[in-house]
Each structure stands twice: as structure tokens, then as C-alpha cells.
Amino acid sequence: MHPYVAEFVGTTFLILFGNGVVANVVLPKTKGNSGGWIVIAAGWGLAVFIGAFCANEFSGAHLNPAVTLAMYLAGGLSLPDSFGYVGAQMLGAMTGALLVYVFYREHFRQASDDPNAMLACFSTSPNIRNLPQAFVCEVIGTFALILPIFLLVAPGFSSGVEPSDGDPVLGLGSIGLLPVGLLVLGIGLSLGGTTGYAINPARDLGPRLIHALLPIKGKQGSDWQYAWVPVLGPLTGAALAVLVNAFL
Template identity: 85%
Template sequence: MHPYVAELIGTMFLVLFGNGVVANVVLPKTSGNDGGWIVIAAGWGIAVFIGAFCSSEFSGAHLNPAVTFAMYLADDSFGLVDGGGYIVAQMLGAMAGALLVYVFYREHFRTASDDPDGMRACFCTAPQIRKLPQAFLCETIGTFALILPIFLMVAPGFSSGPEPVDSDPVLGLGSIGLLPVGLLVFGIGLSLGGTTGYAINPARDLGPRLIHALLPIKGKQGNDWQYAWVPVLGPLTGAALAALVNALL
């Protein structure tokens, strides 16, 4: 499988399972309605595991422009063209995953027409306290807490792309290494996710936000473009800081 196709498929499943658990908890008349934050955090951890499991052998399982950006900064062999292709594939995969969530929960979206914020939460993130500089800081720290541990788990001699290191398929990790990354995302959700919904992934937020804007969802109200830069620039900033600290270690 081509690495770009793997990134698209992996990110699609990441968003399908991740935003799917949000929809299951937030939308009315689902069995998971009001399941709570722990259910959402657990679902996102599993979503990362599934997406990485599907793509690790072929692309290194970035599934996140912030991870791709950090790997580009850290590895001279991972070029700008490769990184750009990964990011485009991640965006397309995130949009496809968001569309599948909508198709799957379409009837439940219809019953949620009086809660536009809840419907939008099934696609993208929003801050609980609307102080954008603080939200930017939270996204930066959350992404730093994602990427620096990934660097530390795969060192020494990680592989930023599809080529395995010592036959290990994902960023220098063996297949058992996929579980720690999923647990890491679960932990970030539990500990650091309550302020902004922990996008920590520009594609995971921007791709579904675009789908929310395009879909004819009854009762939706706006896409909060004023906030949309935070879950893009915050994760990229956190990724750059993680790459810098890793270089200094």
C-alpha cells in the first residue's frame, strides 16, 4: 500500500472511531448518550490504536500533521514533499471519517436539531472557557505531551516514514508499541483534555470542521471559524517544541 493511502485510511478510521464515540455520547437517543468524558477519552485512545494498526506497516502511522511536522524537523531524510503528501492524505482521511460519522448517526443528528453546539462537537473541538490564548496554550502543551513521549519511546533510531527500523513497523516501534501510543492519547484525554477537547491534531479538527460546514445538517449554527486556528497552530507549536527538546536530549 502506498504510504499516502495508508495515512488516508488510518486517519479515516481514527476520526470514524474518535468522533464516533463523541456522537454516541453527545447525540440523543443513542445507547451511549450521557456516557461521560471517560468513555470519550477511552474511545479516542482506541481510535488512535486502530488507525495506527491499519497504517503502521506502510506509512509509519503519523495520522496527524503535528506528528508529521515533528518528524520533518527531526529527520533530514523525511522531505518536505513527503511531509506535504502525508498531510494532504491525513486531511482527506479526516474528512472521510467525519462524513462516515454523519452518515452513521444521521437520524440522531436529526433529533439533536435543538443543540447545535452538541452537533458541532461531533465534528470538531471547542474551548470550555473561551479565552483563546489559554486554549492555544492548552493545545500546545497537550501536543507536546503527545509527541515528546513518542520520540522517547521510539529512540534510538526511529523511522519517520514507511521504512522499518530493525523490522519494527511504526516510528521504530514494534506492533506492541501501538498500544502505548493509544494509552498515551487516553491519558492526555483524561488529564489534559477537559479544557479544549484536546484536538492535538490539526487534521482531526480542521477536516471534520470543513465537513460540518458543507453538510446540510438541520439546526446547525456556524462552524466557529474564529476558534479554528487554535487546534491547528497550537498542535504545530507543540510539535516544534517537542522536536526541539528531543534534539537537546
């Protein structure tokens, strides 16, 4: 499988399972309705694990532009392939979000009087609307994702994947996929209570675009005023993690 296709497939499953558990908890008349935050955090941890094992052998399983940026800054990925990875991740995130809507379509209809719940099935939002503070939370949350990944990866490690330039790229590879899933679970349980821990620009922006495009009964705006936070916050956190790792 081509690495870009792997990133698309892995990110599609990441969003299908991740946003799927949100829909199962927040939409009315589902089996998981009102399951609570622990269910959502556990579901997202499993979503990362599932998406990663689909893509890892072929692309290093970035599934996240923040991870791709970190790998590029660390010298593990060329600039053209970085853009290729991010494009595939965005398309995968949009496809996964569309599948969640198709799967829960009848329940979205039941939620027509709760536009916030509908939007939550696609993208994140802060519980206290202070955008600078939310930005800081996304920076710290993504830093807490990227730096442990670097610390788990031995110096000089490469995944063995060879994209278009023929050079191996950095990825999850031999560190195993379960630790990364558990890491995301930990971030969700500990640091997810403020913004919903996007920690992944594609995870938020791709589904937010789908929310804006779909003719969902009762929906309101897609909150574009906030949309820059889960994009720039994770990218900033990833860059800071690379900088700190260089001094360790």
C-alpha cells in the first residue's frame, strides 16, 4: 500500500471510531447515550490504536499533521511527502466524518433541537470559551503527545517505510501501537476536559468542513471563530516538542 493511501485509510478509521464514540454518547436514543467522558476517552484511545495498526506498516502511522510536522522537523520526512501525508490525513478525516454521519443519520435527526451535540460529533470546542486559554491547552496536550513518542523512539530510528524520495521515514514502527493508544487515553482522561483535546489538526478541521457541508436538519454554524485553535495549537505543540527533544 502506498504511504499516502495508508495515511488516508488509517485516518478514516481513526475518525470513524473516534467521532463514532462521541456520536454514540451525545446523540439521543443511542445505546451509549450519556455514557460519559470516560467512554469517549477510551473510545478515542482505541481509535488511535485501530487507525495506527491499519497504517503503520506502510506509512509509519502519523494520522495527524502535528505528528507529520514533528517528523519533518526532526529530519525524518521530506517536505513533498509531508504535504502528501497531510493531504491524505485531511481526506481521511473528512471521509471518516461522513461515515459517522451516514451511520448515525437517524440519531442526528433526533438531535435537531441540539445543534451543539451535533457539532460535537464532528469537531471540538472549549467548555469555557476563552480562546487564548484553549490555545494553550491544545499546545500542552499536543506537546504531551509528541514528546513521549520521541522519547519512546530510539535515536536514529526509522520505520523502514520509503515514500516518494526513497528514504525511510520516522513513524511508530517498533515502539508498538498499544503505548500510543494508551498515551492518547491518558491525555483524554487528564487533559481533555477543557477543549476536548483535538491534538490533531486534521481530526478537527476535516470533520468541521463536513459539518459545514452536510444538510443536517437543525444544525447551526460550524464555529469557524474557534477553528484556528485546534489547528495552530497542535502544530505549535508539536514544534515545541521537537525543540525540547533536541536538548534531551
